[in-house]
Amino acid sequence: MIKSLLCAPPNKYDVVSKSIEVNASVAHFDLEDSVPERQKEKARDLISASLLRNNQIKTAVRINAIDTKYGLEDILFFINREVSPDFFILPKVEAPESVNIVGDILRQAFPNVKLFCVIESIKALKSLDRIVNASSYIDGLIFGSADFSESMGKVPSALDLTFARTEISLAANQINAYAIDSPCFSLENINELDQECRIARRLGYHGKIAIHPKQVSLINEVFSPTQEELDFSNEVIEASERLNHKSCSSISTVKSNMIGPPFIKMARKIINAAG
Structure with a gap:
C-alpha cells in the first residue's frame, strides 16, 4: 500500500536511500517545479542512474507537463534510456486526451506503466469524471493544492479545499485508484501536518506526499489502520x-x-x- 511519497529533486539528496531510511512507501523524484530549466538534463541523468541502481523501493517520477517541451523531452529520455520508474506522475492534467497520449506512448516501451495524475486546477476538477472514465492508465490521483489555490486567486490557508479534496477522493476510489493528498508546506508545524493527514484520511485518501524526510513517519502513522x-x-x-x-x-x-x-x-x- 502507498501511504507516503517522499518527494525531492534528484540533486537535493539521494532520494532512494533517504526514502528507504525513513520508511517512505515511494521514492518520488521531481523533474518539474523544483528543477530549473538549465538543470533538467542533468536531473534526468541523475534519476536514470538512481533507478538503475534501485531494487528496494517503489519509485515515481513527476515529469513536466506534456504541453511543454520539457515534458516531451522527459518522456523521450526514459524511452531512449529504456529505464522506467514504477509510476510516472503527470502534472497539470486537465483532460483525458493528455493521459491517453502519454499512456499510449509509454506503454510501447513499458508495457506495465502506471500513471498518477495531478489534479490542480478548476478546469481539471470540472473534467474529473471524463478524465477517470476515459483512461485505463490511471493508477492514482494526486491533489495539487498549491496550483489549485492559485487558480482560485488565494493562498491554500485562505481556502476551504474540502470540496476539491472530496471530489478527487471519490473519483480515485471509483476506479480503484490511489487518492494521494498534496504536501503540507509547513515544515516546522507538526500539528498542521497531523491535521491535514487526518482530514485527508477521513475523506478517503490513502496517503500523502512528503516534502521533507521528517514528515514521513507521521504520514505513515496516520494513514495506517488503527x-x-x-x-x-x-x-x-x-x-x-x-x-x-x-x-x-x-x-x-x-x-x-x-x-x-x-x-x-x-x-x-x-x-x-x-x-
Missing part, C-alpha cells in the same frame, strides 16, 4: 466465517454493530492495508 480498526476487522472476518459455517444468514452482530457483506469487504481491505 489497532481498533484492525481488531474490529478481525472480529468481522471471524463472524463471517461462523456465518458461512452455519449457512443460516449473511447478517451478524459485532460490538453492537449489525454487519453484512459490505462490512466483510471493508474488513478485508483494512487488513490488507495493514499488510
